[in-house]
Every structure is written in C-alpha cells, then in structure tokens.
Amino acid sequence: MSLSFRFGTVGSPISTPKKPGGSPGAAIHTRELGLGALELGWVRSVRVSEATCEKIKEAAGENDVLLSVHAPYYIHLNADETEWPKSRQRLMDAAHYGHLAGATEIIFHPGSYFGKPAEEVLPLAIDRLAGCVEELRASGNPVTLRPETMGKGAMLGSLEDTLAMSKAIEGVQPCLDFAHLHARPGDGTMNTYEEWCQVLEDYRDVLGEESLKDLSCHLSGIEYSEKGEQNHLPIEESDFNLEALFKALHKYGCAGRMLCESPVMEEDALHFQKTWMEVSGESAA
Numbered sequence: 558m559s560l561s562f563r564f565g566t567v568g569s570p571i572s573t574p575k576k577p578g579g580s581p582g583a584a585i586h587t588r589e590l591g592l593g594a595l596e597l598g599w600v601r602s603v604r605v606s607e608a609t610c611e612k613i614k615e616a617a618g619e620n621d622v623l624l625s626v627h628a629p630y631y632i633h634l635n636a637d638e639t640e641w642p643k644s645r646q647r648l649m650d651a652a653h654y655g656h657l658a659g660a661t662e663i664i665f666h667p668g669s670y671f672g673k674p675a676e677e678v679l680p681l682a683i684d685r686l687a688g689c690v691e692e693l694r695a696s697g698n699p700v701t702l703r704p705e706t707m708g709k710g711a712m713l714g715s716l717e718d719t720l721a722m723s724k725a726i727e728g729v730q731p732c733l734d735f736a737h738l739h740a741r742p743g744d745g746t747m748n749t750y751e752e753w754c755q756v757l758e759d760y761r762d763v764l765g766e767e768s769l770k771d772l773s774c775h776l777s778g779i780e781y782s783e784k785g786e787q788n789h790l791p792i793e794e795s796d797f798n799l800e801a802l803f804k805a806l807h808k809y810g811c812a813g814r815m816l817c818e819s820p821v822m823e824e825d826a827l828h829f830q831k832t833w834m835e836v837s838g839e840s841a842a
Contacts, residue, residue, distance in 0.1 A: 633668030708786025
C-alpha cells in the first residue's frame, strides 16, 4: 500500500548536499530522505536553462519524485494595464520551463485586491488566467495552474476566490495552503476538525468528488495577527492542529501532494508523513 499523499518540501531540502546540488540534487536527496515530492522554488525569478531543466526532469524521473513549481511571488492577476504584462510573463515563464523540467503543476500567488471587493476583482482575474491557459494549451503545455490560498485578507486568494477561478477555467485548480487558511481570519479559527471538513465539502461541492483525489497542498506552522499571516513557523512552535486537519483529509478520502514550507522543511515534511500514516493507517511500502 502506498500513501495517498506525496510529502515533500517547497524549495530544495536544507540538507541537500553541494554535489550534485541544485534542483537535480534536490530531487535525488528528496528520495534519499524518504519523501516523494518536490516544489521547485522559483520564487524570485525564472532563470534556468533548457539543459538544466532536462537534468531536473531526469533526476526526478529516476527517483520517482513528483515535481511542481512555485512561480515568482510578483504575480498580480489584478495588476494595472502597465504591470500586468510583466506579471503574466512571470507566470508563463514558470509554466514553460516548469513543463520542460517535468513539473505538472505551477503554484502561484494570485496577488492583491488593491482595496477593491473580491467580486469586482474576480472577473478580470478569471479572464486573464483563462488567456494564460489558452496560450499554454495552444503550445502543447498541459500543466495545471494553481492559485494559492493566501494568508492575509487583503490578498486575492480566499478559498472562495480560488474555487471560483478553478470552476471557471479548465486547467486551473486551487493550491490549498492550510497554514494560510488558518491565518487569514486572524483570530485562531479554521483549526478544528469540523472547520476543515467544511473546507473539503465546499471544495468537493464546487469542483466535484474526484478533485479531492488530486489536491495540491502547502503546510507549515504559522504566526499571525488580526491582519493574517506574519511568518511560517516549525509546526511544533505553532498552534496549528495537524491531527484535526489530517483526520478531515482522511475522512473525505483525499489524496495528492503535501509540500512543507516550514523553516525546518524536511524535518517537518517527514513529521507530516509520519503523522499521516498514523492517522490514515496507511504504510509507505
């Protein structure tokens, strides 16, 4: 029996050796750690050659490591007309080179409301994102674009926002950042078994039962204020109720990828994997 979720890190594991190093080395080391997924952290910019992409793809394939890409932070689906082309290029570059590297999912921050209500921002965001998917498909690129749920109320990226984008566009699915969902209200809520069950029911109701079998998730401990997310923390230093979340995921038969963004990435990723095995009764063999 294999695990329903593949666990791994966002960015190269901290303990990745200098040789072979880089993303190919990170893919190899991910498997050595006993993990099965890696998110390439291209969060500042996409600066990678086609030759390097080929090496990443080969290393991940040989070691049975699923790849995704975290696109650059500076993407705003709600940017003004002068800034949008730059945001769009960052997303498209991540999708182009990510596909060459063997990644099947491109995770990105959808940006800010810039003080506008969500219902005013979403139509423009959906229209622009649909254009990106159309261009990718026309070039034969099958990657899934995943807008991430964001940890501050001022940011485009509530659960409802990401579900609306995903319902409107085939080829778009949410990235559920559970730490962000916990931090976003700013009051310590979204941390119980019942609340996580509601999230998963909402997800299923909008995107269908099968969507729960292909989740892309981020997880870490988190520090927050009334305005939302402040910092990622090791899970043990936070108030995040890991068992409550995992029990809900298990109840609804969820599967997919669980990538850790904690400051002690692989340590917490392995802790998540062990806890999942305890909650689900699954084994890695």
